[in-house]
Amino acid sequence: MSGQTLQAPRGTADLLGDRAKALAEVRELCAQILGQAGYEPIETPAFEATELFARGVGEATDIVQKEMYTFTDGSGRSLTLRPEGTAAVCRAYIEHGMHRRPAPVRLWYFGPFFRYERAQAGRYRQFWQVGVEAFGSPDPALDAELIVLLVRIARALGVERTELRLSSLGKPESRDRYRQALQAFLRSREDELAAEVRARIDQNPLRAFDSKDPGTQAVMAEAPLLLDFLDEEDLAHLEAVRELLGEAGIDHRLDPRLVRGLDYYTQTVFELVCPDLGAQSGVGGGGRYDRLVAQLGGPPTPAGGFAAGIERLLLAAGRFDGRFLDPAPDLYLLYTTTPASRDQRRRAFGILASLWEAGLAAQLEVTGRSLRRGLAQAAKVGARLAVLVGEEDRVALKDLGSGEQWTVPADRLVAVAKERLGGNGHPA
Numbered sequence: 001m002s003g004q005t006l007q008a009p010r011g012t013a014d015l016l017g018d019r020a021k022a023l024a025e026v027r028e029l030c031a032q033i034l035g036q037a038g039y040e041p042i043e044t045p046a047f048e049a050t051e052l053f054a055r056g057v058g059e060a061t062d063i064v065q066k067e068m069y070t071f072t073d074g075s076g077r078s079l080t081l082r083p084e085g086t087a088a089v090c091r092a093y094i095e096h097g098m099h100r101r102p103a104p105v106r107l108w109y110f111g112p113f114f115r116y117e118r119a120q121a122g123r124y125r126q127f128w129q130v131g132v133e134a135f136g137s138p139d140p141a142l143d144a145e146l147i148v149l150l151v152r153i154a155r156a157l158g159v160e161r162t163e164l165r166l167s168s169l170g171k172p173e174s175r176d177r178y179r180q181a182l183q184a185f186l187r188s189r190e191d192e193l194a195a196e197v198r199a200r201i202d203q204n205p206l207r208a209f210d211s212k213d214p215g216t217q218a219v220m221a222e223a224p225l226l227l228d229f230l231d232e233e234d235l236a237h238l239e240a241v242r243e244l245l246g247e248a249g250i251d252h253r254l255d256p257r258l259v260r261g262l263d264y265y266t267q268t269v270f271e272l273v274c275p276d277l278g279a280q281s282g283v284g285g286g287g288r289y290d291r292l293v294a295q296l297g298g299p300p301t302p303a304g305g306f307a308a309g310i311e312r313l314l315l316a317a318g319r320f321d322g323r324f325l326d327p328a329p330d331l332y333l334l335y336t337t338t339p340a341s342r343d344q345r346r347r348a349f350g351i352l353a354s355l356w357e358a359g360l361a362a363q364l365e366v367t368g369r370s371l372r373r374g375l376a377q378a379a380k381v382g383a384r385l386a387v388l389v390g391e392e393d394r395v396a397l398k399d400l401g402s403g404e405q406w407t408v409p410a411d412r413l414v415a416v417a418k419e420r421l422g423g424n425g426h427p428a
Contacts (some may be wrong), residue, residue, distance in 0.1 A: 001004060006169040008102065009069060016114060016210050017312075018047060019127045022314055023054055023309040023310060024155065025128075026130070026310055026314070027110050028048060028111060028314070029153070029157065029418065030108065030112075030130045033149065033152050033153055033194075034108045034149065036351070037149055038105070038106050038109060038146070039106040039107060039108040039109070039132060039134075040101070041108055041109065042089060042092060042107045042108070042109050043084075043109060043111065044085070044089060044092055044109065045089075046080070046081060046082060046111075046112065046114075047079045047080060047081050047082065047092075047290055048079065048082055048087075048088050049077065049078070049079060049089065050068070050070050050078040050079060050080040051078070051081075051085055051294070052080075052087050052088065052091055053068060053080055053083060053084075053085075053396075054266060055143050055167075055295065055296060056086070056087030056091075057087055057263065057264070057293070058279070058291060061086065062132055063083050063115065063172065064404055065167065065278045065288060066113070066116070066117075067083060067115040067116045067117050068080050068081070068083050068114075068116070069081040069114050073219060074235075075350060080146065080331040081113075081114035082111040082113055083113060083114060083115045083132075083305055084113060084214070084307065085109055085111075085113065085129060085131075086131070086264070086289065086307070087264075087292075087296070087307055087367055089107055089109065089131070089133045089164075089166055089305075090133070090284065090292055090293050090298070090303070090316075091296060093105065093107075093133075093135055093293065093297060093298065093301075094293060094297060094298035095126040098135065099135070099136070099197070099298060099299050099301060101136065101295075103136025103137055104134050104135060104136040104137040104142065105134070105135040105136055106132075106133075106134045107132070107133050107134070107135075108130065108131065108132045108133075109130070109131050110126065110128070110129070110131075111312075112126050112127065112128055113126070113127055113128070113129050114126050114127075114179065118340075122244060126309035127278055127310070127311055128308060128309070128311060128354055129183055129307045129308060129309055129310060130153065130307070130308050131305060131306065131308075132146060132149060132150075132305050132306055132307075133303065133304075133305035134300075134303060134305060134346075135144065135293065135301050136301060136302065136303070136304040138239045138268060140240035140244060140268070141230065141240075141244055142288075142304055142308050143237075143241045143244075143267075143287075143288055143304055144241050144244035144245055144248065145305055146270075146305065146306050147164065147166075147241075147250065147252075147270050147287060148245070148248050148250060149279060149306075150270075150272055150284050150285075150286070150306050150308060151164065151250055151367075152315060152362055153268075153284075153313070153378065154272060154284070154308070154316075155306060157314065157317045158317040159274055159283065159313060159316045159317045160317075161276055162272055162273065162274050162283070162316075163249060163253060163272075163273050163274075163275065164245075164253065164270060164271075164272055165239075165252070165253055165255040165256040165258050165271045165272075165273065166227075166241070166242065166245075166252045166253065166254055166255065166268070166269075166270045167227065167238075167254065167255050167257075167267060167268075167269050167270075167305040168226075168230060168234055168235075168237070168267050168269065169226060169230070169259075169265050169267065169269055169287070170229065170230045170231070170266070170267060171231070171234060171266055171267065172224065172232075172266065172291065172292075174226075174229050174230050174231055175226065175229075175266075176258070177229050178224070178229040179205060179206070181224050181229070182205045182206065182208075182223060182224060183201055183202070183205050184387060185223055185224055186201045186208060186219075186223075187192070187201060188197075189219045191217060192215050192216070192218070192219050193208070193211075193213075193215065193216050194211055194213035194215065194216045196213075197210070197211050197213070197216050197386065201272055204263075206224070206226075206259045207259065208258045209257045209258075210224075210259055217365065223346075223415075225256040226255070226256065227254075227256045234267060237267055237268070238267070238268065241268055242254075242331065245305065252270075253343055255271075264289040264295070264403070265287040265289055266287075266289060266290045266291055266294040267287070268287050268288045268304065269284035269285070269286075269287035270285055270286060270306070271284070271359040272284045272285060272308070272363055274314060274316040277312065277315065277316055280312075282309075282312070283306075283308055283309060283312045283316055284307060284308030284309065284312075284313070285306060285307070285315050286305050286306025286307060287304060287305075287306075288302070288303070288304040289303055289304060289305070289370040290302040290303060298378060301415065311368060313335060313394070317407070317423060323376075326410055327363055328361070328381060328382025328383060328384075329361040329381060329383045329410045330355075330360045330361045330362060330383065330384055330385065330417070330421055331355060331360060331361070331362040331363075331376035331383060331384070331385045331386070331387050331417060332362070332363050332365065332374075332377070332381065332383035332385070332386050332387070332400075333348050333351060333352055333363065333364045333365060333386075333387045333389060333414055334365045334369075334371055334374040334375065334378065334386055334388055334389065335348065335360060335371070335374075335388075335389055335390075336385065336389065336390040336396075337371075337387050337390070338369070338370050338371065339368060339392065340370060340389075342389065343391065344391060347393075347410070348362065348389040349386065350409060351389065351395070351410060351413060352364045352406045353412075354413070354414055355414060355417070357413045358418070360414070360417060360418070360421075362387075363381070363383070365377070365378075369374070371388070374386075375398075377398070378400060379400050383400060383419060384399070384400060384401065384421060385397055385398065385417060385421070386399065386400055387417075388397040393409065393410050393411075394407050394408065394410060395407070395408055395410050395413060396408075397413070397416065397417065397420070399420070
């Protein structure tokens with residue numbers, strides 16, 4: 001209807017002000033931590049062929065069955081907004097022949113993803129993730145490396161209370177044996193299970209461990225455990241990962257009921273949770289997926305990765321409240337007369353550019369405020385110094401805290417401002 005106010009779709013959120021700045025800072029922090037560990041950035045398209053996720057994520061998963069945003073384009077192709085990052089990065093790994101590069105190939109990404117699920121605190125239908133994928137090594141040290149990096153990112157963001165849960169899904173052969181035993185158990189207790197769990201006993205019985213239904217939870221407390229079906233090689237791999245985490249000082253809890261919601265995992269799986277977030281406590285997780293690249297048409301390639309939800313990390317850190325960044329400028333430029341003359345505006349803009357070039361955070365008054373109102377605005381945005389630009393080549397520098405004011409040659413302003421700010425001010 002014409003004139004009707006438009007709003008963002010339900011389950012999405014605009015990132016404004018401190019939230020947008022927080023997102024940018026998180027990306028920079030991830031780039032630093034992951035770059036230090038040898039990971040290089042990769043960007044994949046926001047939509048892919050639907051078949052990629054059906055084959056890669058698993059047709060029996062909730063993601064494929066219920067949560068994907070799928071559409072048909074003008075050429076009749078079925079496309080899907082990416083619900084997760086691993087399948088897309090594996091597709092790029094195959095398509096660009098990255099298996100010919102020296103192993104391991106370490107990649108990381110940061111961007112928006114899309115799932116149709118119930119919106120709640122820290123969980124949106126368009127959400128942001130940082131993800132890491134590493135290809136070409138079966139070594140348990142790679143698994144431990146991924147876990148340490150996830151923990152480092154959470155700690156760097158200020159997430160103080162976390163718990164690392166660790167398990168193993170074993171190789172497909174071990175999981176097949178377990179799957180048969182679990183299906184037999186579930187059928188023997190079928191009348192006690194939630195309807196949704198009963199409906200997928202054949203397709204995806206492991207998902208019964210994730211059910212929130214009290215009756216199902218009571219049944220699953222007595223269910224056989226996958227760890228009891230692992231062979232010696234799987235158990236040795238898991239024990240090696242645990243040993244390496246101990247060397248890195250990473251506490252963890254072995255959780256035999258940990259089930260990741262994606263079909264491609266093999267052996268190590270892990271999840272980082274923040275108990276302060278309540279029922280939806282997971283902030284990140286991942287594992288090893290040694291069969292996925294081959295499943296998507298590439299060469300047999302051992303691999304592993306993780307993804308972490310940015311909104312949930314920030315929520316766990318208490319940093320969606322404006323305390324994440326200090327966006328206040330070092331200096332606020334004002335005119336001594338209103339309106340400003342052409343020469344004043346030219347001089348002020350040259351000063352602004354020189355302050356930026358010197359790595360100082362600076363803003364110029366551009367709304368026509370009077371000097372009195374401009375000084376009030378400078379204090380409101382948290383500036384430490386005001387620069388008063390008149391008709392001469394000298395400017396007045398005013399300390400907005402003490403009220404002290406002094407006159408400075410314009411070409412000496414940068415040096416004097418840095419001295420008064422106690423160094424270099426804010427980083428450029």
